[in-house]
Amino acid sequence: MANRFVQKLSGLADLDADDAAALERVTAKPRRYVARQDLIREGDEPGPMFVVLEGWVCRYKILPSGSRQIMAFLMPGDACDLHIKLLAQMDHGIQAITTASVATVSREQMESMMRDHPNIARTMYMAQLVDEGIMRAWIVSMGRRSAAERVAHLICELYLRARSIGLTGEGEFALPLSQLVLADALGMTAVHINRVLKELRLAGAMALTRGSVTILDPVKLVQIAGFDENYLHRRLLLTGLSAR
Amino acid sequence: MANRFVQKLSGLADLDADDAAALERVTAKPRRYVARQDLIREGDEPGPMFVVLEGWVCRYKILPSGSRQIMAFLMPGDACDLHIKLLAQMDHGIQAITTASVATVSREQMESMMRDHPNIARTMYMAQLVDEGIMRAWIVSMGRRSAAERVAHLICELYLRARSIGLTGEGEFALPLSQLVLADALGMTAVHINRVLKELRLAGAMALTRGSVTILDPVKLVQIAGFDENYLHRRLLLTGLSAR
DNA sequence: CGCAAGTTTGATGATTATCAAACAGGGTGG
DNA sequence: CCACCCTGTTTGATAATCATCAAACTTGCG
Missing domain, CATH: 2.60.120.10 (Jelly Rolls)
Incomplete structure (x- = not known):
């Protein structure tokens, strides 16, 4: 490997x-x-x-x-x-x-x-510069995005990062984070993140189950998140999330 | 100079x-x-x-x-x-x-x-490492601190940074930031920051007027902010905010 | 089987945003 | 010099978002 x-x-x-x-x-x-x-x-x-x-x-x-x-x-x-x-x-x-x-x-x-x-x-x-960019993106998320947007944005980020090291499947990837861990990262409570996840699932954007995320509709997810992958500074931007 | x-x-x-x-x-x-x-x-x-x-x-x-x-x-x-x-x-x-x-x-x-x-x-x-630490502190503030705590924390940070370049007076320093700018940094609205500032003033912690901040009670301000100056990695920690 | 950790749902309340409007100050042009 | 305007500050009323508390349920594991 x-x-x-x-x-x-x-x-x-x-x-x-x-x-x-x-x-x-x-x-x-x-x-x-x-x-x-x-x-x-x-x-x-x-x-x-x-x-x-x-x-x-x-x-x-x-x-x-x-x-x-x-x-x-x-x-x-x-x-x-x-x-x-x-x-x-x-x-x-x-x-x-x-x-x-x-x-x-x-x-x-x-x-x-x-x-x-x-x-x-x-x-x-x-x-290192990319990592700083990721931190800035987190600040933006925490400051100016709603809970649902924040969840969607984080999932987009993690999907692309996982993808660049070959850890993603077809519109799906392993995410070994409990809802409590996600809540601690996104500055919200586990209860609230649970409701937001339900909402995103019902909207047909993404579904999180124990240990893995399925991206049901990449375009919709990116749109909810207001996600612009530019800040990850990958080469081959065309192969990103929304252009799948 | x-x-x-x-x-x-x-x-x-x-x-x-x-x-x-x-x-x-x-x-x-x-x-x-x-x-x-x-x-x-x-x-x-x-x-x-x-x-x-x-x-x-x-x-x-x-x-x-x-x-x-x-x-x-x-x-x-x-x-x-x-x-x-x-x-x-x-x-x-x-x-x-x-x-x-x-x-x-x-x-x-x-x-x-x-x-x-x-x-x-x-x-x-x-x-550069200190700057990254400051970004992480912002993430913590945005994620886990209330509006008043966030304002207090930012003021503590800016006071110490201004102090280390000789820009502070006695418990007071020039802060050329409008409330709108502060709001954009802290992820809140200008209206709300205005109310929070009033609250901090009435609590006797700090007072912000056009262009300058007066720290009325350093100990109280630090306590409200939950401020720990360690992350700024200055030498001479004893000369910090609360030990004035 | 039973426990621990994690997920889900409901009810209620606090925090903060939004909308609206009045007011203050500083600078500019008539 | 004053009227005006623009930016910034302040206050009030109302609504949305999210936290908190409580409890049931689910899953994995020893």
């Missing part, structure tokens, strides 16, 4: 066989985490860079009130901040959502790889 | 006179923008890196519905993404809020400076 890290970065720029080999080398020895296990916690001193190879992971923060906000989902192929070591301590936690296989890349490995493979360096900086 | 860019980066790490001189050199020829003028628009091809020297600037996006969401405020000393040139087109716009003086740094200047001054490179990567 293809290394998801290589696959993801290939979706952003061209990598040659040599680059791919280097990427596979630094992620050769992943570690397993079980669901709910923290990779690193708020307040911890940052360590190596994480690269998710299998399973889903999230960045999150717990507020004094006890409520949780998820700020990002990392799926296979995704890495956390390259330069994270520069900070004295983490301002948020990173946790496995499902069982996950995660490689760690030390700062030294990172630096030598980026020095020897300028193409990889460029592509990883692009990936 | 001190160069705000130097001043801001000095708040994150130590820079020597040589570093400071290099930073001043690349920002020596700023350009003026009037309020509401775009530095760059969504869809444009990214150009040089921007460094704000005077005035306020924001990242924003206009939705199909016509509503606007501001995703970041840039104040003097703040720079936009180092590697932005790697993307084919902007996924959001950047606009002056007030009259602003903005320097542009070309990719070549950038690269040679970062090669010759590893300290600057490290510090700018730190600044």
Whole structure:
């Protein structure tokens, strides 16, 4: 099975066989985490860079009130901040959502790889820019979209991201997120998201069942979401969601 | 007057006179923008890196519905993404809020400076990490804080950021943002923010008048916001807001 | 089989948006 | 210099969205 890290970065720029080999080398020895296990916690001193190879992971923060906000989902192929070591301590936690296989890349490995493979360096900086774009899109969603629009937008985002690492089927993909997790990501309650999902199902846009999403009508879903895939900066935009 | 860019980066790490001189050199020829003028628009091809020297600037996006969401405020000393040139087109716009003086740094200047001054490179990567932390904090605010908490949190953030570039007075600072602009940043309406401001004023926490904010009770404001300045990654945390 | 986690539905209430309108201030042109 | 206009602020009335509380139901698993 293809290394998801290589696959993801290939979706952003061209990598040659040599680059791919280097990427596979630094992620050769992943570690397993079980669901709910923290990779690193708020307040911890940052360590190596994480690269998710299998399973889903999230960045999150717990507020004094006890409520949780998820700020990002990392799926296979995704890495956390390259330069994270520069900070004295983490301002948020990173946790496995499902069982996950995660490689760690030390700062030294990172630096030598980026020095020897300028193409990889460029592509990883692009990936970082895309991740920032995703965060901005979340801010837009939280600020200006209704609950239904927000759900639809997130599903569009996750579908395209999953697609670029070969994890989607025909208008359908595996989404191992409970409604509570989705609620924590979208800033709403599990009760309300449940009602919104019902609404989207009845509207014939999408249907979420345990562990997987079916996109019933891509055009309708994109329209509800007000989704513009531009911010994901993939090459081959024509192969996107609505043009399926 | 001190160069705000130097001043801001000095708040994150130590820079020597040589570093400071290099930073001043690349920002020596700023350009003026009037309020509401775009530095760059969504869809444009990214150009040089921007460094704000005077005035306020924001990242924003206009939705199909016509509503606007501001995703970041840039104040003097703040720079936009180092590697932005790697993307084919902007996924959001950047606009002056007030009259602003903005320097542009070309990719070549950038690269040679970062090669010759590893300290600057490290510090700018730190600044980028802090900016990402600020975005995550915005996501948390939008997702899990009430309108009043969100306003209080933003004011705490902006106060500390202004403070680190020497723009604050005694429990008071200049904030050239209209209530409409604040609303667009916080994902609410101008009408509602006005009521929230009144509430915060009556509670004796803070008072916003045209162009400036007075922090009436730092402890109370921090408490309402649930503010933890850790994510700004300043050195000298003891000199923060609540310990005034 | 029984428990734990997750999903679904109902009833009610709080928060925030929307619509409407009055008011204040700053700048411009007659 | 004043009238006017534009932008921004403030207040009121009403409605939509979403949270909260409560409880039944469903599914997977030891």
